[in-house]
Amino acid sequence: MGDRVWPADDEGGGRVAPIQVRPAEPRDEADVAVLHHRAWGGPYVVVHDTRYDLRELPTLVAVDGAGEFAGALVYRLAADGLEVVSLAASSPELGAGSALLVAAEAVARAAEVDRLWLVTTNDNLSALRFYQRRGLRIVAVDVGAVDRARRLKPTIPYVGEDDIPLHDELRLERRLEPMPRPR
Template sequence: MAPIQVRPAEPRDEADMAVLHHREWGGPYVVVHDTRYDLRELPALVAVDGEGELAGALVYRLADDGLEVVSLVAAAPGLGAGNALLAAAEGIALAAGVDRFWLVTTNDNLAALRFYQRRGLRIVAVDVGAVDRARRLKPAIPYVGEDDIPLHDELRLERRLAATPRPQ
């Protein structure tokens, strides 16, 4: 199996990314920390396999408070796309001189919590009722999530990076 390669998303990736985002989020919109994002309007990285097929996509937001992973979706688990995408996004954060790498997941997403914690991210906050509030902006968010766990809260995970200060 050829290694996963990561590159910035290009217009030719839009259709494949749309399929992943529809499968994972029901479309291009996600609501996180009381903010509605259109994944098509943010920078993205894609992971491609040895055949050149899309293996995953990571959408992010870079700001003074760090690099936020807004969406991370793998076409299939266990192929290394998630690892490769996170490593590439961390490289972007370091190059930008930010020292915080963070994301939000939901209380039901045990697989994601396991995945992120194994990669050094730590739970730093729980926003009780955040998903309940998000339903006002995106009513399609289900009430019951993975493993039949009621879906109510957001968990913020982060890792501090050894970034060099940004030039003034």
């Protein structure tokens, strides 16, 4: 992955600086920690009845054209695909989320897995819109998953975006075409 510059998505019609995505380095720890605290209340998330310490998983970071930290994607790679465990951007209009998702897809393809997947919550309409516009499809609903997750992380709120009660997880995925083999 190195210094590859991934294209940013200019969904809002504004000017978008080029976004560079690379594996996280020690110098990124503070920025990533602040972002995870803002997004999740700290380094721990609970998805599909599993508690993850985001500091222990591979992380991609996005920086804008000026070299400023713009977002992070934490993932788990397994035989059944690449799971996006966390995706958060400092400023949604920069295109960092889109660039991070493109980079995660490249990681998945390089690992020869054919699925990129993630879980979001029933209240997170902005995430559902974002992911579906990028080709992910809802493939499962785990009714009551967030209610169960509160046993592992009691700080999960009961009401989410737009005052929607927070109860369920939705799994989204996109099947990936294999990388072309060199001839």
